[in-house]
Amino acid sequence: MGMIQYYLRVDQKVLESFLEDSKVLIDVAYSKNESDDYALLDLDKSWEGIFYLVTGSSLADAFTNELPQLPLLFGPSQIDPELDMGYGPATFTSPEQTKEMYYIIKDLSREELAARFDPDKMFKEDLYPDIWDDENALDYLLDFFEDLRGFYKDAVENNQAMVMYLS
Template identity: 40%
Template sequence: MSMIGILLRVTAIELEAFRTDSSLLIEKLNNEEEPNLIDIDKAWAGIIFLIDKQTIYDGPDSILFGRRVIDRKQDLGYGPAYYFIPDQVKESNERILRISEEELRNNYDAKAMMEAEVYPEIWEDEEAGFNYLLSFFKKVQSFYAKASSNNEAIITFLN
C-alpha cells in the first residue's frame, strides 16, 4: 500500500458543509472528474521535510497537514482529512511562493531524510529524489496560488 497525498480546493461554504456533514466530502471525492483536486503521490512527506525541516510527526503544523480535522471518525485511507481556512491558505501561499528551487536543493539532505525515515525512503539517489520532489512542489505552489487567489480553503488527506 502507498500513502498518496491528496489536496482539494474548496470554498469556505463547502468547508463548513463538510465539517457539519463529512459524508458530503466523500460525495465530492467520489467525483472522478473533480477539477479542484490534485494527487501529489508519495512526495508529501519529502515536501514537508524540505520546507519545514521536520517530519509530519514533529511539528504542530506542516505546510500540507494542519491540526484541524474535518471528522476524526472519518478515515479516508490513512486517517481523517485536515483543512486550512482561506486565511491560512493565503499565509502558506505567501510562504511557499518565496521558496526557490535553490533553497529546496539546499534543504535536500538524503542522509538526513533517510535517518528521519521520510516516506517513501527513496532519497539515496539525490538527483532523482530531488527532481521527484521539485516536480510535485511546483504543483503544490501552483495549487496554493490558485486557492489563495480564489479565497478558497484547502483540504488534505492521505489515501
C-alpha cells in the first residue's frame, strides 16, 4: 500500500455533479471505468518525485512558497472539504487552470527532467516514496511523467477540468 495519486479528466457537467453531490465522485473514482465524460489516470507513487523533477522543489517547499506549479498535484479548489478520499479531499482545476498547468509541463524534455534528478537531495528532502537509490527510479518517474503530460494534453484538447486526489 501507499499513497497513490489519481487524476480524473472531467467535462464541466461531471464536475458540476461532483460539486453538487460529492458522493457522485466516490462512485466515479472507485468504479475504475472510463466513459466519454471522464477518464482516470493512476500515477502510482510517482507524484512527489515528478513534482520535484518539474519544479526542483519538495511538496513542503511548494506549499510554503506557494509555487505556481502546485496545482499539478493539488488543485486550488476542493470538491468537498468533508469528503476524505484517503489522504484528504479531492481538489480540482477548471479547464482554464488545467490548460495553465499543461503549458508548464508540455515542453519539458526527458533530458531536462533527468538533469534535476538528484537522489541524495531527494532523500534529504524526504520525498515520497523513498526509492531514489533504485537504479530504475528515474525511468519510473519519467514514464509516469509522460503519462501525466499526455493526460493533461487530452484534457486541454477536450476543454476538461482536472480532479486530483490521493488515496
